[in-house]
Amino acid sequence: MLIMKNINKIFQTADIQTHALRDFCLQVNEGDFVSVTGPSGSGKTTFLNIAGLLETFSNGEFLLDGEDVGKLNDNGRSRMRNEKIGFIFQGFNLIPDLNLYDNVDVPLRYRGFNAKERKFRIEQNLERVGLASRMKHLPSQLSGGQQQRVAIARALATDPRFLLADEPTGNLDSEMAQSVMSLLEDINQQGTTIIMVTHDAQLAQRAKRTIQVKDGKVSELENISRQHNQAIA
Amino acid sequence: MFSYYLRLAWISILRHWGLSLLMICAIGLGIGAAMTTITVNYLMSANPIPEKSAQLYYVQLDSWDVNDPFDDGLNPPDQLTYTDSTNLMLAKQAFRQNVQTQAFGVIEPEDPEMLPLIVNGRANSADFFPMFNVPFIYGSGWSNKSDESKEFVVVLSKATNDKLFGGADSVGKSIKLEGNxxxxxxxxDNWQPKPRFYDITTGAFNDSEDVFVPFHLIADEKISRSGNTNCWKPSGDGFQAFLASECIWTQFWVELKTEQDKADYQQFLNAYVQEQKQFGRFQRPLDNRLSHVMQWLESQEVVADDAQMMMAMSLMFLLVCLLNTVGLLLAKFLGKAPEIGLRQALGASKRTLFSQYIIESACIGILGGLLGLTLAFIGLKSVESLYGDYMKGLASLDTNMAISAVVLALVSTILAGLYPTWRACNIQPAQQLKSQ
Amino acid sequence: MLETGLILRALARNKIGALLIALQIALTMTIMVNAIFMIQDRQQQMQRKSGLDEKNSFYLTNTVFGQDYNIQAHLQTDLHTIRNTPGVVDAIQINAIPLSSSGWSMALQHEPGEDKDAVGTAIYMVDDHAINSMGLTLVAGANFQPEDVELRKEGQSTWPAKTIITQAFAENLYPDNWQSAVGKTVYISQTQPIQIIGIVAALQAPWNGWNGVERSMLVPFQRESKGSYYFIRTEAGRRDELMPIIEKTLAESDKKRIIRRVTTIEDTRERSYRQHNATNKILTTVVITLTLITGFGIVGLAIFSINRRTKQIGTRRALGATKGQIMRYFMMENFIISTFGIIIGCFGAVALNMWLVNTFNLSPISFQLVAFGVITLFIVGQLAVLYPARKAAMIAPATATRTI
Known part of the structure; x- marks a missing residue:
């Protein structure tokens, strides 16, 4: 469970204070698939960075799986990212010098799994995204959609509780985008909580729940009832 | 286009000033160190008399101990006995010939107020002066005739003439040397050959002498000799016994105009030694050598070991600096991959890109070269002050060396820039633009 | 150690960059080890003792130019004057000065004859005051007596009956028991017998580059010569005060000679080893600059490669890498490259040394020195990469979500 209460993020430059997030409140439950939309500069990337523990916040309260994130130091945040969160970036962010196998291996190394465990997880997850046969390829030898699938395999390899996706289909054509979305839905079905930032309203609709960020605030909640009703039913 | 590339290079150098500075310093230091040691080696191994170095021959005869050869038998003795050089002088088989040794003495000035002057001298034959192209301000050397009639004559150095006669024309005047x-x-006139090739045995980089006197003054014990004496056989008492001994202490030079003359003289020397063998001398196998100036300097290893070692080290040092530059240029150019991709998309050909980056390398090279020149100048100054007299006159940069420094920097930096530039030109534009 | 495999694979994709650093390290190591070796070699030479009381001794040259000059009488007067100057310990006439690079040499042999092996030695012609004047230590046998001292004419070829030699020379002549040299008769000038009556601990020959520099002999001769040296030892701390006094006294006592080159032994030593000193200073500068250049080269390349990999590092951070792990990655990367370079460097160092041994007759380098080079370069590499690695560790994980 992810709970944010009155989170503020203020960027301080020499003479201007920018409120990227203003008393931001959000609760994401276990198994949810939340899409976050909003215009450029609304603060959705800041929200994602804070939710993913990539950035700290100025004040407020943030509990991730019951742990008070505000009290963690840098190493603690690194550990938590590694154990609980998986990331999918718009630009894929694969390491160009490493092949697919080694790319998926990166977070597993940081987790400290033994070789056997890592091999099992890498192969399992590459299988899951349908790229097991291309393990020895370099990222540059793949199409964009394939690269994003590797990124998803990498994100899932550590069995994270949360999957944070930042415009995961932003760099993909619609066909590839659809296939990536289906993959995310599958993953959600299997129990992983997903938070997805996107500006594509159509894609956002495919999530169980959509929130909109405007001027650093959660301004609107939509189709929550539908999802909830379904959940209750 | 050239000025455009220059401007781009300049912008790029300023933009990455830290990296550029590092490269310029590395090249500067490398060039500075290399040029310092190269200059010292170059001056040490310079040809002191280029106009006729191939016609002047130093004579060596192997008169040494049959049981214990000189220099372990690798080279004949580096000087001749008095007996042999006198015999060779009398034979007059060369175009010019000169027997010489170092001497010293005290000059008592006429003016009783002036302090006596200790001078380094050279006792030599008349041919010394024309043979070694010695320049005169006043008068000339003495003649062969005055050698034969054992005249008491002297040639002064400019410095000695300045001290004794205030720089005036002193020809015809007399000086009192050791009571003579x-x-x-x-x-x-000023004459300081570097190396002082005509006598290596008493120091290849010493100054030339204060006075020059006829060799007969030594033989007649009018003036004292100095320099090296080497004996393998006890000589007996008294100076006459010493002159007749197997001790070597004279140097003998001949001037031979052609290869034929040289061959003839070699034959003459061999015949002379064969003849001497009949008197029980020269028991070692025939090993008579005629070495022209550069051969002689080479065989006497005039270039100091230290200088050679340091040159080797400094060239390796330069190589490290260049590797450094290759690495940094590579990093710099590859860091510009997106820009290169964009330029290609905007119509830059490989050739234009190549020119652009080579010019950037060259700019860094020139700046490094100028820094290197400054450092070489400082380097040579400190070499001179550290080594003192030993390096006097061996540590100055002439125009040739200055130009070589910049050219060396330029060429080596361009070479260093070739690989990075090639890599930069081969960047695939599509990939760079896609990832933007 | 965790990531070695990953680092190696990443390096394999950027071979040239890594190779350039490795080669630099290799060459630096090659030069450093050999330069330090040369420095140490010279320092050892400079530390050898001359055997003299260097701090309190000086010498001067006495050059006679007057005709009909009674050299012998003046010599006795001069020595008497100097020895009786307050503050002077003792003084002698001598034919050559240790460390001055000009002197006389002879050879001694066990048996007489032209074809017998002989050992070269420096020869000092002195009187019975030599041991006291030069501050030598007699370790066996006895000193010369005043009646042993002979007058030597210019060009004389016979030698006195007695000699005192250095311990190093005695060890060379009698390797089994150097003390047994006392009382033995050896031959000088191939055939003349001369008896060893004493052994001094040390007295160097004038030529510091000669491999027999520790071999010297003293013979009881006073020379009747127009040019000679006076060697003077003063009471501790009075040298500088007495130098001008003695120069003036001698110069004024007699106008038919020139007193010149009043020089301390310390200056003589300085001049003698000037080239060594200079070479050492230059080599030290070379080693330091070279290390700095290599160090800064590593810094420059590392910063650049980190700048290029900013996003990648951010991603790693996002994937859970701690700052420590990022730093360790770059330190490890440098360690691997250094190891490669240092291995080549070891071969290079030995190869250069072999060339120096062949060309300039140097001795081979020691294992310790190579080990020192290895450790130093590892440290230099790690230190150089420390700052860039810290910089890399400071890259914010949020960089990963930035589009450009």
Whole structure:
């Protein structure tokens, strides 16, 4: 469970204070698939960075799986990212010098799994995204959609509780985008909580729940009832 | 286009000033160190008399101990006995010939107020002066005739003439050297051959002498000799016994005009030694050598070991600096991959890109070269002050060396820039633009 | 150690960059080890003792130019004057000065004859005051007596009956028991017998580059010569005060000679080893600059490669890498490259040394020195990469979500 209460993020430059997030409140439950939309500069990337523990916040309260994130130091945040969160970036962010196998291996190394465990997880997850046969390829030898699938395999390899996706289909054509979305839905079905930032309203609709960020605030909640009703039913 | 590339290079150098500075310093230091040691080696191994170095021959005869050869038998003795050089002088088989040794003495000035002067001298034959192209301000050397009639004459160095006669034309005047009245026949202009090839045995980089006197003054014990003496056989008492001994202490030079003359003289030397063998001398196998100036300097290893070692080290040092530059240029150019991709998309050909980056390398090279030149100048100054007299006159940059420094920097930096530039030109534009 | 495999694979994709650093390290190591070796070699030479009381001794040259000059009488007067100057310990006439690079040499042999092996030695012609004047230590046998001292004419070829030699020379002549040299008769000038009556601990020959520099002999001769040296030892701390006094006294006592080159032994030593000193200073500068250049080269390349990999590092951070792990990655990367370079460097160092041994007759380098080079370069590499690695560790994980 992810709970944010009155989170503020203020960027301080020499003479201007920018409120990227203003008393931001959000609760994401276990198994949810939340899409976050909003215009450029609304603060959705800041929200994602804070939710993913990539950035700290100025004040407020943030509990991730019951742990008070505000009290963690840098190493603690690194550990938590590694154990609980998986990331999918718009630009894929694969390491160009490493092949697919080694790319998926990166977070597993940081987790400290033994070789056997890592091999099992890498192969399992590459299988899951349908790229097991291309393990020895370099990222540059793949199409964009394939690269994003590797990124998803990498994100899932550590069995994270949360999957944070930042415009995961932003760099993909619609066909590839659809296939990536289906993959995310599958993953959600299997129990992983997903938070997805996107500006594509159509894609956002495919999530169980959509929130909109405007001027650093959660301004609107939509189709929550539908999802909830379904959940209750 | 050239000025456009220059401007781009300049912008790029300023933009990455830290990296550029690092490269310029590395090249500068490398060039500075290399040029310092190269200059010292270059001056040490310079040809002191280029106009006729191939016609002047130093004579060596192997008169040494049959049981214990000189220099372990690798080279014949580096000097001749008095007996042999006198015999060779009398034979007059060369175009010019000169027997010489180092001497020293005290000059008592006429003016009783002036302090006596200790001078380094050279006792030599008349041919010394024309043979070694010695320049005169006043008068000339003495003649062969005055050698034969054992005249008491002297040639002064410019410095000695300045001290004794205030720089005036002193030809015809007399000086008192070791109690002998010697008539001045000539005053030498500034003459400091480096290396002082005509006598390596007493120091290849010493100054030339203060006075030059006829060799017979030594034989007749009018003036004291100095320099090296080497004996393998006890000589007996008294100076006459010493002159007749197997001790080597004279140097003998001949001037031979052609290869044929040289061959003839070699034959003459061999015949002379064969003849001497009949008197029980020269028991070692025939090993008579004629070495022209550069051969002689080479065989006497005039270039100091230290200088050679340091040159080797400094060239390796330069290589490290260049590797450094290759690495940094590579990093810099590859860091510009997106820009290169964009330029290609905007119509830059490989050739234009190549020119652009080579010019950037060259700019860094020139700046490094100029820094290197400054450092070489400082380097040579400190070499001179650290080594003192030993390096006097061996640590100055001439125009040739200055130009070589910049050219060396330029060429080596361009070479260093070739690989990075090639890599930069081969960047695939599509990939760079896609990832933007 | 965790990531070695990953680092190696990443390096394999950027071979040239890594190779350039490795080669630099290799060459630096090659030069450093050999330069330090040369420095140490010279320092050892400079530390050898001359055997003299260097701090309190000086010498001067006495050059006679007057005709009909009674050299012998003046010599006795001069020595008497100097020895009786307050503050002077003792003084002698001598034919050559240790460390001055000009002197006389002879050879001694066990048996007489032209074809017998002989050992070269420096020869000092002195009187019975030599041991006291030079501050030598007699370790066996006895000193010369005043009646042993002979007058030597210019060009004389016979030698006195007695000699005192250095311990190093005695060890060379009698390797089994150097003390047994006392009382033995050896031959000088191939055939003349001369008896060893004493052994001094040390007295160097004038030529510091000669491999027999520790071999010297003293013979009881006073020379009747127009040019000679006076060697003077003063009471501790009074040298500088006495130098001008003695120069003036001698110069004024007699106008038919020139007193010149009043020089301390310390200056003589300085001049003698000037080239060594200079070479050492230059080599030290070379080693330091070279290390700095290599160090800064590593810094420059590392910063650049980190700048290029900013996003990648951010991603790693996002994937859970701690700052420590990022730093360790770059330190490890440098360690691997250094190891490669240092291995080549070891071969290079030995190869250069072999060339120096062949060309300039140097001795081979020691294992310790190579080990020192290895450790130093590892440290230099790690230190150089420390700052860039810290910089890399400071890259914010949020960089990963930035589009450009």
């Amino acid at each position: 009245m010697l008539r001045v026949v000539g005053v030498i």
